[in-house]
Amino acid sequence: VTAINGNFRLMGVIGDPIKQARTPDNINPIFEARGAAMVCIPLNIPAAHLATVWAGLKGVKNLAGFGVTLPHKQSALALCDSLDPLAERVGAVNVVRREADGGFRGYQFDGLGFVNGLRTEGHDPAGREALMVGAGGAAMAIAFALVEAGVTRLAIANRTMEKARDIADQVNRVTGSEIAVAERAEPKPGQLLVNATSLGLNPDDALPFDPALIDDTMTVAEVIAKPEETRLLALARDRGAKVHSGIHMIRGQAQLIADHLIAVGS
Ligand code: NDP
Structure with missing residues (x-):
């Protein structure tokens, strides 16, 4: 500065x-x-x-x-x-x-930033099916934003199933969407896969998706920004999938937040 x-x-x-x-x-x-x-x-x-x-x-x-x-x-x-x-x-x-x-x-701005990042990087979620793992604060924000951005279907899987159910209920109630809860995080061809858990912050963390089920029709997006390329993204890239780092969620937010704060009092 x-x-x-x-x-x-x-x-x-x-x-x-x-x-x-x-x-x-x-x-x-x-x-x-x-x-x-x-x-x-x-x-x-x-x-x-x-x-x-x-x-x-x-x-x-x-x-x-x-x-x-x-x-x-x-x-x-x-x-x-x-x-x-x-x-x-x-x-x-x-x-x-x-x-x-x-x-x-x-x-x-978490969810808006996530979608803004996807769009900026050429992975617009509109018209796609999405499968998200995770049901914490980031997942709630992203679920609202993905529905708003026009995904055709969204399913949520999570270690603690009730929390995935709570997010689906809350978003469906407010938006009229039909988000489903998935018992297992099993990717399907063409899907946008979202890791919204904290898995990946550490190199020896378990993987949120089975990489053997990931193929080149899929896009794999992370919330984890550090490391910029998680083990999940490296494995997904090896399997031909498009990959999207959590750093774009931060950058996508930064643009929106800067505009938002500049707008008052300048
Ligand atoms: P929460 O603590 O609210 O949620 C954590 C999520 O991770 C839950 O779904 C939890 O499952 C899951 N989880 C944690 N450990 C495990 C495990 N060992 N096995 C399976 N699932 C696990 O955190 P947030 O939603 O606030 O944040 C999630 C991640 O998103 C963080 O890493 C954070 O850094 C990142 N983030 C990134 C942003 C960005 O701009 N890039 C912005 C905001 C967050 P369960 O419900 O079963 O506990």
């Missing part, structure tokens, strides 16, 4: 730990390229101090907003002055923006 001066507006990213946060290095170049006098900085905030820091951030008048990462995505819901409907439906906030009236409004 070049020459920060008193005209700059701040974006924070709150989380604990925070060292892994990729938002600052992805969003600062976008602020600079857009000519926005804004800078994004990581803030390591333990859960026990969240409410105190939150109240303090209200008083920082040149704070445009902040990203919210683990473990604060759910607890942030109750602290926001208002919620965008998507954040309310997903049940998690990952961006807070100071609105023109000074209030902190919670938004949710």
Whole structure:
């Protein structure tokens, strides 16, 4: 980031730990390229101090907003002055923006960022069948976004089946979609396969899909951004599938979040 001066507006990213946060290095170049006098900085905030820091951030008048990462995505819901409907439906906030009236409004960009990344990389999910493994916070956001993006079918598999059922019920209730729960993560030809679990963060993690069932008609997409190429993606690539790293979810979000924060108060 070049020459920060008193005209700059701040974006924070709150989380604990925070060292892994990729938002600052992805969003600062976008602020600079857009000519926005804004800078994004990581803030390591333990859960026990969240409410105190939150109240303090209200008083920082040149704070445009902040990203919210683990473990604060759910607890942030109750602290926001208002919620965008998507954040309310997903049940998690990952961006807070100071609105023109000074209030902190919670938004949710995880799923939108995932789909934006897919589109940017030439893997538009519209008109495709998708099979997703995982039923945590990221999976909920992605399920909403894939339905919105026009997948023809979506099935969700997860180690804990009730959580997959909860996501399907919630998304179906709100959108009228017909997401199904899959007892096993068995890929079918032509599908978009999504790993929305945390499997792959460590090199010796189990694989979310059996690579023997992956072929060159499929696209395999990750939420894991570090490593940029997980073992799953390397094996899928070997089998001729198109692969899509979790880094594109971060980049896809960074574009949307930068636009969103620049839009107020500039
Ligand atoms: P959650 O803790 O809410 O969910 C974790 C998911 O992983 C659950 O479905 C869980 O299954 C599954 N899981 C974990 N360990 C195992 C295991 N040993 N075997 C089988 N399944 C397992 O996490 P999030 O949804 O918030 O995040 C998931 C991943 O997405 C994280 O790695 C995170 O880094 C990444 N992420 C990436 C983003 C990006 O921009 N690239 C943005 C947000 C998240 P179960 O329900 O049975 O416990």
